[in-house]
Every structure is written in C-alpha cells, then in structure tokens.
Amino acid sequence: MKRSLQALAVLLLLGIAKMPLEQAATREFRATGLLSEPMDLGMRENLSQMGFAAALGGLRSLVATITYLQAYHEWENVNWAKVDSLLQLTTSLQPGYANYWDDASWQMAYNAASYYLYDEKLQPMVRGRLYEEHVRRGIAILKEGLRYLPDEARLWNSLAEIYERRSHEPELAAQAYLEVFRISRNNRYRRFAAYQYAQSARPEFWSKAYDILHEAYQDPRQRTPSLIDTLKTLEDKLGIPTMKRIPDARRSMEVAPTELGPIR
Amino acid sequence: MSASFSLPRIRTLAMATVTQLLRMKIMAFLLVFCVIVVAAGFAFPVMNPEQQLKLLKDVSLGALQLFSIVIAVCATALLLPRDLEDRTLYTILAKPVPRHEYLLGKLLGVLILIGAGLVLMDIAFSGVLWLRQSLVLAQSVAALQQEGTATPEAVAQLKEFVGRQGLTWNLHLGVVAIFFKAAVVTALTLMISCFASSTLFTIIIAFLVTILGHGQGLIRDYFLTGHAGVVKKLLSALLAVVTPDMGVFDVVDNVINGETVTPGAFGFMAAIACTYLAGYAVVSHLLFVEKEL
Numbered sequence: 001m002k003r004s005l006q007a008l009a010v011l012l013l014l015g016i017a018k019m020p021l022e023q024a025a026t027r028e029f030r031a032t033g034l035l036s037e038p039m040d041l042g043m044r045e046n047l048s049q050m051g052f053a054a055a056l057g058g059l060r061s062l063v064a065t066i067t068y069l070q071a072y073h074e075w076e077n078v079n080w081a082k083v084d085s086l087l088q089l090t091t092s093l094q095p096g097y098a099n100y101w102d103d104a105s106w107q108m109a110y111n112a113a114s115y116y117l118y119d120e121k122l123q124p125m126v127r128g129r130l131y132e133e134h135v136r137r138g139i140a141i142l143k144e145g146l147r148y149l150p151d152e153a154r155l156w157n158s159l160a161e162i163y164e165r166r167s168h169e170p171e172l173a174a175q176a177y178l179e180v181f182r183i184s185r186n187n188r189y190r191r192f193a194a195y196q197y198a199q200s201a202r203p204e205f206w207s208k209a210y211d212i213l214h215e216a217y218q219d220p221r222q223r224t225p226s227l228i229d230t231l232k233t234l235e236d237k238l239g240i241p242t243m244k245r246i247p248d249a250r251r252s253m254e255v256a257p258t259e260l261g262p263i264r
Numbered sequence: 265m266s267a268s269f270s271l272p273r274i275r276t277l278a279m280a281t282v283t284q285l286l287r288m289k290i291m292a293f294l295l296v297f298c299v300i301v302v303a304a305g306f307a308f309p310v311m312n313p314e315q316q317l318k319l320l321k322d323v324s325l326g327a328l329q330l331f332s333i334v335i336a337v338c339a340t341a342l343l344l345p346r347d348l349e350d351r352t353l354y355t356i357l358a359k360p361v362p363r364h365e366y367l368l369g370k371l372l373g374v375l376i377l378i379g380a381g382l383v384l385m386d387i388a389f390s391g392v393l394w395l396r397q398s399l400v401l402a403q404s405v406a407a408l409q410q411e412g413t414a415t416p417e418a419v420a421q422l423k424e425f426v427g428r429q430g431l432t433w434n435l436h437l438g439v440v441a442i443f444f445k446a447a448v449v450t451a452l453t454l455m456i457s458c459f460a461s462s463t464l465f466t467i468i469i470a471f472l473v474t475i476l477g478h479g480q481g482l483i484r485d486y487f488l489t490g491h492a493g494v495v496k497k498l499l500s501a502l503l504a505v506v507t508p509d510m511g512v513f514d515v516v517d518n519v520i521n522g523e524t525v526t527p528g529a530f531g532f533m534a535a536i537a538c539t540y541l542a543g544y545a546v547v548s549h550l551l552f553v554e555k556e557l
Contacts, residue, residue, distance in 0.1 A: 003550045003553055003554040007547045007550035010543065010546050012506075014544075014547075015506055016505060018539055019484065019505070021536060022480075022481075022536060023484065025512050025532040028529065028532065032523070032526065032529065033518060033523045034515045034529055035515060036517065036518060058511070058513070058517075059326050059330070060514075061325070061520055062326030064322075065319055069319075096518060096523075099315065099318075
C-alpha cells in the first residue's frame with residue numbers, strides 16, 4: 001500500500017513538473033510552424049466519429065488527404081455543395097497547406113461557377129446569380145486561407161486572377177498583384193497590378209498605373225507591347241503633355257526588338 | 265537477491281523480450297505496411313506531382329504512426345501476463361534479478377523492436393518515395409522536352425521543386441518523433457500493466473489515455489486559461505497532470521508540408537520523451553515491487 005501511494009505521488013509530481021516543459025514546447029512549436037493550431041471541436045459535426053478520433057489522435061494530415069480525395073470523388077458526381085463542404089473540412093484540418101486553399105477556391109470560383117453559368121436548365125437570371133455566388137465563395141476561401149498564410153504568393157496570385165478574370169474587379173486584382181510583388185519581388189506582378197489599375201473606371205487609379213508603368217518603361221527589357229500600349233492609352237486618358245510622352249510604340253519596338261521582354 | 269544494477273542482465277532480458285515478441289509474429293505488420301506504401305505510391309496517377317508525393321507521405325507516415333502505437337500498446341500489454349502464464353517470470357525472479365531490472369529489460373526490448381520496425385518501415389517508405397519522386401521528375405522533364413522548353417534552368421528548377429516535395433532528411437526526423445511518441449506509449453502501457461488485472465484492461469486503458477493524451481494540450485489550455493467553475497478546473501487539472509501530452513510529438517503533419525525540425529525542437533521532444541520514460545519507469549517499479557506474483 002505504501003508503495004502504491006508513493007507511485008501515485010511520483011505520478012502527480014511528474015505531471016506537475018512536466019506541464020511547464022510541455023507548455024513551452026507547444027508554444028515554441030506553434031510559433032515555428034511545427035505544430036498546427038489546436039483542432040476546432042466544432043469539426044466533430046462534419047467528421048465521422050472515427051475520422052474525428054483519428055484527426056485528434058495525430059493523424060490530421062492523413063484525414064485531410066482522405067477528405068480531399070472524397071471531395072474529388074464528389075467533383076466527379078458534380079455535387080458542388082459536398083465538394084465545398086469536404087474541402088472546407090480539408091482546409092480546416094490542414095490550414096497551413098496552401099494547395100488545399102488554392103484547390104478549394106478553384107473548385108468554387110471556376111468549376112462550380114462555370115457549371116451553373118452554362119446550365120441551360122436554369123433561367124438566365126438564376127445562372128448569373130449562382131455564378132456570382134460561387135465566385136464570391138472562391139474569393140472568401142482564399143481570403144480565409146490568407147489569414148493563415150499571409151505571405152503565400154500563390155494564394156495572392158490566385159485571388160488576383162479571380163478578381164481579374166471572374167469577378168472583374170480591377171482595383172482589387174491590382175491590390176492582390178501588388179501583394180504578390182511584395183512577397184516575390186518579381187517586377188512582372190507590379191506590371192500586372194498596373195494593367196489592372198489602368199482598367200479601373202476611377203481616374204485616381206490611372207495615375208497609379210501610369211507611375212508604375214512609366215517606371216518599368218525605363219528598363220528596356222520591360223518594354224513589352226502590352227506595357228507600351230497601356231502607357232499610350234494612359235497618356236491619352238491622363239492628358240500627359242506631348243513632351244513627357246514616350247516615343248511612338250512602333251518606333252521603340254523597331255529600335256530594340258531583341259531587348260523586349262515577354263508579351264505581358 | 266542482488267540490489268545492484270547490471271547492464272548486461274538488462275541487455276539479456278531485452279534481447280529475450282525481442283525474441284519473445286518476434287515469436288509472436290508481431291512483425292507481420294511490416295508486410296501490411298509495405299503493401300500500403302506501394303499502393304499509396306502508385307495510386308492516383310492523375311493528380312499533380314506535388315499532390316501525388318504528399319499523398320504518399322501522408323498515407324505512409326500515418327500508417328507508420330498507427331502501427332507503432334498499436335505495437336507499443338499490444339506488445340507491452342502482452343508481456344507481463346504472458347510471462348506469468350508461461351511461468352517465465354518466476355524463473356527469472358528466482359535468479360538474482362531485481363524487479364526493476366526485469367522491467368527495464370522488458371521496456372528496452374519493446375523499444376528495440378519498435379525502433380527496428382520503424383527503421384525497416386522508414387527504409388521501405390524512403391525507397392518508394394524516392395522511386396516515385398524520380399518517376400514524377402522524369403515525366404515532368406519529358407513534358408518540358410515535348411514542349412521544347414527544357415532549358416537547363418527550367419530542369420534545375422523542376423528538380424529543386426520535386427526534391428522539396430520528395431525525400432528529405434527532415435522526414436526521417438519526423439519518423440524519430442513518431443518513435444518518441446511510441447516510446448512514451450510503451451512506458452505508459454508497461455506502467456498500466458503493472459497494476460492491471462487483465463491484458464484487455466491494459467490495452468483499453470492504454471489506448472484511452474493515448475487518445476486523451478492527444479487532446480492534453482486542449483485540456484491544459486482550458487485549465488490554464490479557461491474561465492470555468494472550480495470543479496471543471498480541478499477536473500481539467502487532474503487530467504492534464506495524469507495524461508501525457510502526445511500532441512507535442514505530432515510534428516510529422518507539418519514536416520510533410522516542408523516545415524523543418526530544428527535541433528532545438530528535436531531536443532525539446534527528446535527531453536519530454538526521456539522525462540516520461542524515466543517517470544513512468546519509476547512508477548512501474550514502485551507498483552511492480554508491491555505486486556503479488
């Protein structure tokens with residue numbers, strides 16, 4: 001009996017002594033990204049009992065892979081609601097993996113949105129509404145992902161592309177492209193942002209676009225046809241004095257055709 | 265009976281334990297693991313290269329973790345009852361072998377078996393991952409060549425990208441983290457089996473505590489920062505004290521996604537695992553000394 005009490009005392013002492021060590025380790029591992037944030041207990045409603053126990057039991061990555069594969073199966077069945085719900089579960093299980101956010105958003109903003117847009121069984125008004133809703137859902141997914149991964153250039157780029165190609169919001173697309181530039185320091189994305197600003201209906205953004213593109217123009221390697229064309233349009237829109245305008249586009253291309261960059 | 269501490273005696277007991285477990289055909293799970301790894305390695309070829317490699321890593325390391333925990337619980341739970349049933353325990357303790365040496369020998373034996381099993385599974389997993397990675401790279405380079413864009417820079421960039429998703433030393437550190445967790449589960453199961461009345465009881469309680477241990481971080485946070493009544497606080501404190509924090513070894517999930525196990529993090533995990541091993545070994549000894557055989 002005496003030994004049993006001693007055992008209990010050692011167990012309790014061990015438990016008390018280990019707690020600060022474990023707390024420090026958990027804090028350190030979360031800060032360095034080695035451990036994910038604790039699982040949301042609300043997930044229990046969406047995961048099966050087994051899946052929840054497995055995810056809680058250190059197999060989150062494996063459970064996320066399974067729900068991701070299930071989402072692809074539902075994609076084959078064209079069950080968009082289920083695809084969304086399964087991918088939401090996948091991203092909640094592994095919020096630190098950018099590919100899951102990117103895929104979830106792509107499914108909604110491109111696949112589901114286009115599916116409804118071309119569904120001839122639906123009224124044109126309904127089609128437009130569903131298209132809009134799914135594009136918005138894709139944007140919401142990326143924004144949520146960027147809360148976890150604010151420096152993930154890939155997610156910012158996907159967000160910019162959705163604003164540019166799906167929801168046609170050039171100012172927001174430009175801001176997202178500027179974020180890609182901030183992270184990657186690749187000038188190409190700064191140019192993309194300027195092209196978007198140039199398409200804005202608001203004149204205050206034209207001068208932003210002009211400043212960026214004019215600066216890019218100083219580097220002969222960046223004098224692409226799109227850049228010259230957009231600059232010329234902006235010069236007209238902003239009423240830039242003739243003396244400050246760039247030379248004729250055709251002439252500048254003839255002078256140094258080999259120094260031109262890619263098309264965009 | 266000698267009260268001394270003899271390493272050769274512990275080693276002999278450990279090797280006897282390994283032999284005993286091998287005779288129980290416990291390593292058959294290795295075959296199952298190989299089938300799972302090969303299946304995961306070559307399933308879903310339509311996914312992009314990054315996803316194919318991630319799927320292989322997720323499934324293989326998940327299986328590796330599952331097997332190591334199941335072996336840690338089942339093999340350890342079987343040891344003492346089997347020795348009692350075979351009367352081997354009486355033969356051993358009749359010799360000048362102190363009970364703590366017997367326990368340490370058993371613990372070491374299971375740890376050697378799990379360690380060896382993990383090494384073999386890691387070799388099989390690494391082989392399949394390397395093969396898959398080479399195939400993915402060859403396919404991607406061939407696609408570039410077909411498009412006429414296979415410049416040395418593009419191929420080098422592709423190699424670097426696939427290499428990052430493929431086999432790295434970091435993955436092996438993830439496997440070591442799995443071993444640490446299995447070691448803690450082994451020591452915990454041995455401690456439970458020292459006071460348990462049956463093998464089934466040991467297995468059930470060990471699994472229960474292991475599952476609770478994965479949520480120990482949440483329980484601890486609730487105790488330290490939660491705003492609850494006294495009873496709830498006391499209950500959460502008790503659970504946080506008596507259950508080991510298994511979540512701290514779950515770095516493998518993020519290692520798959522490319523996070524690096526720093527020497528500091530590795531040291532932290534090793535220190536926590538050693539603390540549990542030492543603590544549970546002492547408690548096991550105190551319980552086993554008093555156990556009527």
